[in-house]
Amino acid sequence: MINEPKIVEIKEIIDETPTIKTFKFDWDMETLGKPNPGEFVMVWNFKNEKPMSIAQINDNELAISVKNIGEFTSQLHELKIGDKIGVRGSYGNGFNNTFEGKKILAIGGGVGMAPIHSIASDLLKKGNDVDVVAAAVTKDELLYGDLLEKLGANVHYCTDDGSFGFRGFATDCTINLLEDSTYDYAFVCGPEIMMKGIFDILEDAKIPAQYSLERYMKCALGVCGQCCVDSEGWRICVEGPVFENDKIYKITEFGKYRRDASGVKF
Template sequence: MNKIINNYEILEIKKIISETDTIKTFIFNWEMKEGRIPIPGQFVMVWNFLGKNDEKPMSISIIDRENSKIGITVKKIGDFTEKLHNLSVGDKLGIRGPYGNGFNIENIENKKILAIGGGVGMAPIACFTSYIGQKSNIDVVCASITKDELLFSEKLEDNSANIFTCTDDGTCGFEGYATHRTIDLLKSKSYDMAVVCGPELMMKGIFELLEDREIPAQYSMERYMKCAMGICGQCCVDNTGWRICVEGPVFSNKDLKKIEEFGKYHRNASGEKELY
């Protein structure tokens, strides 16, 4: 049995996959019991107790119910994530969760779905696509700055998804942003629904495209989080007061319209507004 410390389950890293020079996936054993079975779009809080007494939210990128494993995909962007990248198989991390509302996966069979991921935002998109398997026909827009930063395109293609890569510099697939690739797809294709995750300005552009075509969609938002349980209020958004960690991180397009700050600004650790 795994050790429990301050609501964290102390889990051994079973496998590490180097996805790119700056992104790694960490895989853990996970007991799939009631209340702990994650769904795509949810996240866990990660505590590296060998470093500073700090924790960060990480999207779940792998849900393997058959083999009782989960994975998180981490981009090295600061001190906390750099310490994670220095860990090895056999090292341990504190994990609590899963938290938040994931993607709505009910009544999804035989739907034509457009899944759009930008950068490390491909983590929940890949999880969603792999999780629903061949229940639906899925086109995936996989976007990044350059070819070496593309995430999960080969893995998802092996899972029978239709992959449409795009890079800012044109080193792989379509040259341009995820919005440009989506415009191109919508010229010849129609969809029953969409799921989106990536930089917020990217999601804002996608939101407007899909709204124009009346395609219902779900969007995974990111905000600075502390408690992940809706207590501290750190991740509340204007003007609904919704907590990203509880009412989100996934919102429908109808709910997203009510979030005044979407695509405009977010708040830093001190609660100050920072414009996009």
């Protein structure tokens, strides 16, 4: 379904970190549908369109958290409360949010904490015991840990430079947690090289998990083939962005490379 862009007004902007802002806007769940955690929307700034993970799903309100990494995101960061954007969606295969009364591990790196916040907050409301690994390069870039703590999550912070919490990578922090704990299920989102390391660790520990992947997208409908991954030819916008560990095994490019807009590996 194309879901033509709905013009929405930005009702709140939160400066999360020096590079990340969260934008909140109204969303008619009854008319437009309620997204599931892990799904994404296409955001239109009236010039270009890019996919954005859904960070928060509230009563008739959505939020996206945007890291300033290029021309499009820089333009979004210049917007003010009351400005308008186009939003279509939601799209994609999201996280499994049906668990109740389980021990859950959620791992997010950088702005990858946005969809992790979405799934972790949902599962906390359903009575699950949720541990969160919130990772960033430095303290100022940590995202969503405080909100998840307020909801009852056990948040384990880690920073590459040791400026807050555990000193080291998300992989190192996860290894430490698994020395004393085990989990029924895990959810992971962040830089793909980080997710590859987490994948190996969780597989060794025999913990099933879901991973949210990112690729260059154009249509979000599975038509253009721009976001296909090698081996099975799965489209990140349709079969993904979330994949279970048994499918990750079949994506040969996972943690190794991806393709730019012209299809060149990098």
